[in-house]
Amino acid sequence: MSQRPYSIAAFREAARTLAATGHRLYQQGWSPATSSNYSIRLNAGHAAITCSGKDKGLLEETDIMVVDLQGQPVGDGKPSAETLLHTQLYRRYDEVGAVLHTHSHATTVLTMHWPADHLTLEGYELLKALEGITTHDTRVTLPVFDNTQDIAELSARVDQAMDQGLAHHAYLIRGHGLYTWAADMATCYRQLEALETLLAIELDRRRLG
Ligand SMILES: CSCCC(=O)C(=O)COP(=O)(O)O
Numbered sequence: 001m002s003q004r005p006y007s008i009a010a011f012r013e014a015a016r017t018l019a020a021t022g023h024r025l026y027q028q029g030w031s032p033a034t035s036s037n038y039s040i041r042l043n044a045g046h047a048a049i050t051c052s053g054k055d056k057g058l059l060e061e062t063d064i065m066v067v068d069l070q071g072q073p074v075g076d077g078k079p080s081a082e083t084l085l086h087t088q089l090y091r092r093y094d095e096v097g098a099v100l101h102t103h104s105h106a107t108t109v110l111t112m113h114w115p116a117d118h119l120t121l122e123g124y125e126l127l128k129a130l131e132g133i134t135t136h137d138t139r140v141t142l143p144v145f146d147n148t149q150d151i152a153e154l155s156a157r158v159d160q161a162m163d164q165g166l167a168h169h170a171y172l173i174r175g176h177g178l179y180t181w182a183a184d185m186a187t188c189y190r191q192l193e194a195l196e197t198l199l200a201i202e203l204d205r206r207r208l209g
Pocket residue numbers: 033034035036037050051052053054079080081082101
């Protein structure tokens with residue numbers, strides 16, 4: 001009888017999905033140089049997450065491990081250094097089933113060059129790829145948090161911002177990247193792809209003046 005506090009079948013499926021997701025995101029150029037981390041909820045108290053420091057273009061199922069929602073490893077492995085940013089979302093929202101974090105060129109330039117504490121996307125048809133949005137005639141505000149190596153402190157800042165009703169689909173970390181979340185990985189990937197595309201467009205538009 002298994003002593004694991006999660007289903008091994010659910011873990012294997014999550015590991016396969018996360019590895020495949022890493023390959024796609026690396027190919028897009030959004031997860032260079034071992035950056036980024038990805039996770040999938042396994043149950044009410046556990047998530048499968050990428051181990052720290054793995055090349056996302058070569059991600060394998062063995063590069064995925066389990067953490068509890070306090071961010072503690074369950075079994076062997078060193079979880080992502082940014083695990084607490086994933087578990088904050090799973091703890092806060094029962095309906096969150098997947099979290100993706102990327103390090104794209106566009107998010108880095110936009111958040112380093114413009115000092116604002118938020119970035120707005122408005123009027124784009126592609127915004128309809130975000131959960132709950134049904135018209136281009138809308139505005140999505142992404143908070144920008146200053147970067148730190150103290151991920152516990154950053155996750156507390158994110159939680160406070162969410163208490164104030166900020167960050168519905170995603171947020172940015174300055175000079176670092178994007179976090180987005182959704183009920184399942186297919187939705188989360190679609191959302192991430194839309195946001196990264198729109199942020200690259202936003203960067204081009206700002207360059208054009
Ligand atoms: C080389 S990227 C620096 C760390 C980071 O921001 C990241 O997304 C990857 O960290 P992890 O521990 O998840 O590999």
